[in-house]
Amino acid sequence: MISRLAVFLVSLLVTLPVTATPQAEIQKLPSRLAKSTGLPQSEIAGWFDRVSYQKKIIDAITRPSEGLPWYRYKKIFLNKRRIDGGVAFWKKHRKDLESAEKQYGVPAEIIVAIIGVETQYGHNKGRWSALDSLATLAVGYPRRSKFFYTELVQLVRLAKEEKLSPVQLKSSYAGALGLPQFMPSSYRAYAVDFNADGQRDLLNSEADAIGSVANYFARHGWKKNAPVVARAKIKSKAGLKLVNKKLKPSMTLAQLAQKGIKPLVNMPQTEKATVLGYDEKTRKNYQLGFKNFYVITRYNTSRNYAMAAWLLAQEVAYPLFAHAEAVKGGGVVVADAGVPGGLEHSLASLFGELVKQIADGGA
Template sequence: MKLPIPNRIAKCLLTALATTAVAAANVQADSYQAHPQAKQFIDEMVKEQGFDRGQLEAWFSQAERKDSILEAIARPAERVKSWKDYRKIFVTPTRIEQGVVFWKENADILAKASEQFGVPEEIVVAILGVETRYGAHKGSYRVIDALSTLAFDYPPRSKFFRKELKEFLLLAKEQGKSPMDLTGSYAGAMGYGQFMPSSYRAYAYDFNDDGFTDIWASTTDAIGSIANYFVRHGWKADQPVVVPLKAEAKHDTKLIDDNLKPSRSLSEVTSAGYLPLVKMALPDPVRVIELDGANGNEYWLGMHNFYVITRYNHSTMYALSVFQLGQAVAEAYQAEQGLASTGAEG
């Protein structure tokens, strides 16, 4: 015999069912299980790359849209900083001290990488310092969440991030890792050196030869990967990077431009009223750089290796920050090593 359900209880049951339905709908909306673009992407990966459809569907049913990522990437860009302000972010006593500690802890690996690839230790250390404070801030987003959000729900750059999502799934497959386990920045950059998936597949280097290129937890692989990145972009061993210039009163400002790639001869630069403040042979081609420094305009002469640093981040100020941080860390490290040697001898 069925007993009637009191109205109050019936209302409670209906409310509970409605709440469950809404929660289920939200889960569906926040995942990429049924997203039209994700479904199309799955079709492409099955057809073009031979992925298992069921596996892809399982991954994308767990991948989550992150509004915090969309807010971060759509947020109006920070005001354009002058060099004097930009430099203060990266070339600091703390980063220099932390760089010395990192160098001491990884001296053998850094020396091995420098010998094998020809990239100075201080350049590798400085990249790590600028990118993640030597691994302290590598990013905590699941990469599949970050790249899915930007590939499928951020139209301005969906093409780029769709490509990176493809590269990410391929690298996970190649390395035998679950794409659900790998983490990075809100834009999908990964590990100590913040490699995007395409850069990982092209340049990451298994420097400890253990079968997995671990740029997330292995400083050895991170160091080798950064050094390899620079070599593959044309780094020239034992060549200068950038040197300060003195601009004469009647210097030709037409030689200053925003083109990152050097294209002028040293003789052209000196004839135009710019004098290098170093006594060393400087190779062509070169580039004249003008920046707003703490004490007024600064002038620098960038060479090929300076351009190579800008391949990591297409910014003059970024490259000069890397160079100056590296020089400061090297000086502090060498001074400390010299004091240690003196103490040992004493």
């Protein structure tokens, strides 16, 4: 009886499917990519000779910095080094920034801030092999494997279109490329040859990066001279239930007022907004996000990211204006627009004490 049971168990083990290793799955990708792109499998296989599964990429994507509480996250971007770097970048590329703003209607400070948040103005464009990154995520990150396989297909097509070597392309751990960290699909869809040299080069051309970020925002609906955020007060439980429920503005200020939510500045009651909450160490800071804030989240869906980019834009812009006037992108005086938490004095905030008081709810 025991011998029969042993034979049965052995036969069962033999018939059970063996799960392939991630590296083995990666080696199957050239065949899939050839079918998806129409390119020769032999050519793609040559690119994959050295592609390897990277466990550290999986670790990184499961612990993104956007998951940090706001009071910790903002310190990554709202610091003197990042602000000074943005001012220097603006001065160096003023002509291209002015041209992009004129052509696309997207404020220069927004363009600068996005490049600053993404790559510290081109100083950190990513150290990973783009093929390693996207292949690893396509086979080893089930939650979004379809998305990353699609981006891998887009990378292959992009390389052929722009005459790039896929083997040499460097990216973030998520496969984002160049100064503005465009995913391959965004690179193909929104990159522009802003310096008219015959190539859409987001890897090395600041001009192309500037024009491409502006084009991305314009194509996603940026409204010139429209508000981005405004500080808010919430006076009801019904209002609190709306905090961080949606990214896209869906209620007018008049409707929000009925829920006990009002901006701290006078604004048209027909303006649509969403309700945002940011965690400081001891309290919650409430904001109203308008259409342009939503557009920033089309670049990165994190509320923290969008607010950090917006505030960095204001910090970079402020010293370049002769007077403390409304920053062009917001349509609201900087101080009234609201700064969650404000910057500490040790960071030499360029906004000054008044902005900090308003940010901390003291004015």
